Amino acid sequence: MSVQPQPWPQPDPQIAAAVRMMYSGRREAPLAVQVRDRLGELFPDAAFADGFGRAGKPGWSPGRLALVTVLQKAASLTDRQAADEVRENLSWKYALGLALKDPGFDHSVLSEFRSRVVAHGMEERVLDLLLERLRELGLVAAGGNQRTDSTHIVAAVRDLNRLELVGESVRAALNALAAACPDWVDQALVVEDWSRRYADRIDTWRLPSSKTKQDELALHYAKDGYLLLEALYAPVSPAWLRELPAVQTLRIVLVQNYTRTPGGGGRLRIRRRERAEDGGDGLPPGPIRLASPYDTDARWSAKRDLFWNGFKLHVSETCHPQVEGDRPARPNIITNVATTASTLPDTKALEPIHQALDRRRLLPNRHYLDSGYPSAELIVGSAKAYGVALITPVLLDTSRQAKAQEGFAAHDFIIDWDNQQAVCPAGKTSTTWNDVVQEGVAKTVVSFAALDCIPCPSKDQCTNARSNRRRLSLQPRELTEAIQAARARRQTGDWNRDYALRAGVEGTIRQATHTTGLRRARYRGLAKIHLDHTTSATALNLIRVAAWWNGPPSTAPTTATSPGSNSPSLHDSWN
Structure with a gap:
């Protein structure tokens, strides 16, 4: 199958007139019509040309197939139902620029299209194109706030013992x-x-x-x-x-x-x-460990009381502080979705997420996360490499004294990094300072003298080690100071009020699972499932932008015409 990139045809005049009559007045136009009027040729054929040959029988426009796939996810349709919509739904014909008598295509074309997209590594192409278009329109930009959370995805295979x-x-x-x-x-x-x-x-x-x-x-x-x-x-x-x-x-x-x-x-x-x-x-x-012979990417995993066979999905979106009675200047936009093995810790997924946001030029200034994502290395590394501050409840001190809230934890000691010494709460100074590697991680082990610890009246509150001396195992200076500062900020009321902004991502995950059916994978293999997730994120973004477009008239954005068109769009006639 070959593709010769061509501009999308303008909406058929007969179909445009019918749609104008059906949705005139106060009636909200369908999503497909709004997307074509506001965003025009959203997915150009040239963006998918690498996945198709230059010679052979001409195939259906890959750009328009991409739009069909996105609209399919927005309406949660099967391939057969989506192909029927292309043949029968006037709003879809309007968006695709099809004639009234156009027979559409067989539903198997959508499966072939997805296979080609995956085979040529273009799983994120539709989301990239939409985000770039929204960035041009000023609806999404680098900086500001973003939030990320993960959820479980059940594989499209039978659970096997x-x-x-x-x-x-x-x-x-x-x-x-x-x-x-x-x-x-x-x-x-x-x-x-x-x-x-x-x-x-x-x-x-x-x-x-x-x-x-x-x-x-x-x-x-x-x-x-x-x-x-x-x-x-x-x-x-x-x-x-x-x-x-x-x-x-x-x-x-x-x-x-x-x-x-x-x-x-x-x-x-x-x-x-x-x-x-x-x-x-x-x-x-x-x-x-393989969990099924039919999907070798699926894995068994557990999180608290949840046990599932499948994958994990990480969703990142922009977020704006909500002002009661007012509408944000921009809608919340999903900026990245990452599909990983279910056994991959959230900490390991954060760096690839930042890399993807950097590639799209959409890195935030402040990134809101739950406690499963951060580590001292990531807090420091994200600020250095990307200029991103992680707003997250870092894990608390897990030492015996800190958990019991009795005795002296590591943060009760004064660390003099320049002179390589530590002073305990009783005023005693450490005697040794050794840089070591523990389980592949660089640490500094600080020890106090047994002659100081044994007679100390606070010894029982400090250590029960057989060596009768207190030891501290410290991360490198930069990491230790970063984690201590993060723990200190967490104790303030302002931090808690600010961190409440993260909770909104739970609603986004619910919208994704209920609108597009992401909870259960529709395909097998990590690459195909990731394509389904990026397509679903694109569909959710279009739904959100359309809802924002149809906000109160006093705050509605200026009208636009379809790119490349000299005639007014249907949106102009409705306003």
């Missing part, structure tokens, strides 16, 4: 091999026996209830899996079959869940891996 996972992995590999090379399957396997065991999906309801029989079945699945791999890696088997994704997934699942050790008679003994505390060989850590 370990027994089901292994059986489904064998079944998925067999199905892939039967589709790719049925002749090899007929020659290498006893098809009747394998079909009887793996014809139906592996389901808990069909499995034996006895724990002993389940353990036996788990080893049986493993033996079948290893037997299948041995046949694939035999010299007479085509080498390309081993590279099938389902086969590679089977290999990983077997390695993560079983061990093979030499046994009697030259045989290999197969055993299930168990948790290390149970005396087994240990399961792999959560970030690399």
Whole structure:
């Protein structure tokens, strides 16, 4: 399929007249009409040309397919329903510049379009284009305030326990091999026996209830899996079959869940891996442990009382202090969405978020976050690298004294960084100052003399160490001072009132999950899911901007015509 970038056609006069009559007076125009009138050719074909060939049969305009995808998310439609809207809905025809008799396209075109976008790394293109347009209109800009929070996303696959996972992995590999090379399957396997065991999906309801029989079945699945791999890696088997994704997934699942050790008679003994505390060989850590053979990016994760299989979504948006009875000068705009593995800590996601905002020239001055995001390194690094102040309740001191609120915590000591000394609350000066590396992190260990600590009347409040001396483990000076300053600011009433601005991001996440259905992934694979998230963020931004456009007339923005058009837009005629 080829694409020759062309300007979008102007709305058909017949359709424009009909829409003008339907939405004249006080009636609010549909989102599609407002987007075309206010923003014009929002997604030009040239922005997507890299994902399409220059020769071959001409395809549908990728820019207009992008707009269809965004409108589809705004209305929470399936592909088939969106294709029907293109054929039947006058407002969509108006926005796309289609003639009244235009037949539209088959719904499968939308899936092909998304696949091309993902294949060429353009998952964020629609959001980038909208944000750039809004930046030109002055509706979003660098500086000011932004807030970020994360939420869980459930994968579009069935939840599997370990027994089901292994059986489904064998079944998925067999199905892939039967589709790719049925002749090899007929020659290498006893098809009747394998079909009887793996014809139906592996389901808990069909499995034996006895724990002993389940353990036996788990080893049986493993033996079948290893037997299948041995046949694939035999010299007479085509080498390309081993590279099938389902086969590679089977290999990983077997390695993560079983061990093979030499046994009697030259045989290999197969055993299930168990948790290390149970005396087994240990399961792999959560970030690399596969949860489904059908989506190898999905991971099991837990947060407090929530346990899910899927991903995590981080949403960043602009925010303005709300003045009662007044409307903000700009709408709140989603500036970034980041889709990550569910096991990735929020702290690890903050730097990529700032990088994305920097690329879009939308870095804030103040970034409001919950306590899961910050660290001393990020507080200092964000200010240095991006000029962003993190407004966040940093984690409190976790030492025994601080948690008990009794005795002397680290912040009760006076640290003299220049002279490399510390003075305790009793007035004693430290005797050693050593720079060390603890678990890969640079620290400074400060120790006091035992002769000072033993007779001290406050010793019980200070330390119970066997060495009878107090030690402090300090981060580098810049980090220590930054975290102490952040903790001190948190104790003020002004900080608490200011930090209340962060709470609004919870409403944004609710709007995203309820309007566009983001809670459950519609696709498989991190890249496709991220495309769905950026498209949804673009749709939410259009909904918000349209609501802001339709605010009180006294504060409504000036009218605009469609770029490249010499004729007034429908918006002009309505105002």
